[in-house]
Amino acid sequence: MQLSEYPTAIAKLQAEVFDFDLVIEQTHATVKQIEAEVDGTIAFDAALRNDAQRKAKRQQLLDEHPNYWEQQEILSQYRSKREQAFIQLCLKRNEFSVLKLEKRESIARLELQANQ
DSSP states (O other), rough: OOGHHHHHHHHHHHHHHHHHHHHHHHHHHHHHHHHHHHHHHTTTTTTTHHHHHHHHHHHHHHHOOOHHHHHHHHHHHHHHHHHHHHHHHHHHHHHHHHHHHHHHHHHHHHHHHOOO
16 A cells, blocks of 8 residues: 555544444444333332342343344444444554654655765
8 A cells, every 4th residue: 555545544444433432322222222121111110119129121122122222232343343343443653653653754865865
């Protein structure tokens, strides 16, 4: 990859990470909404007399919810993909930095030879 191609490649990776952040945020909001619905149901259930019963009922309702675990899995997958994209972004940035240093070194050597 040429030095001039790195900024575009880095920008694409940054956009990819940003897109994953958006999907993660949306999925997390969906998970929180499901949890809030379950918590609302528990709050108004007079049959639940103590924290242990409320916690058990909360877990039961979450386990029974048709989308909760699916959303959790999606969230996990997107977090993993985001981390992979972020690693690639860091790698590309580091490669760009190394290439710039190598170019600077070669320019300095040429200048040194020209001055001798």
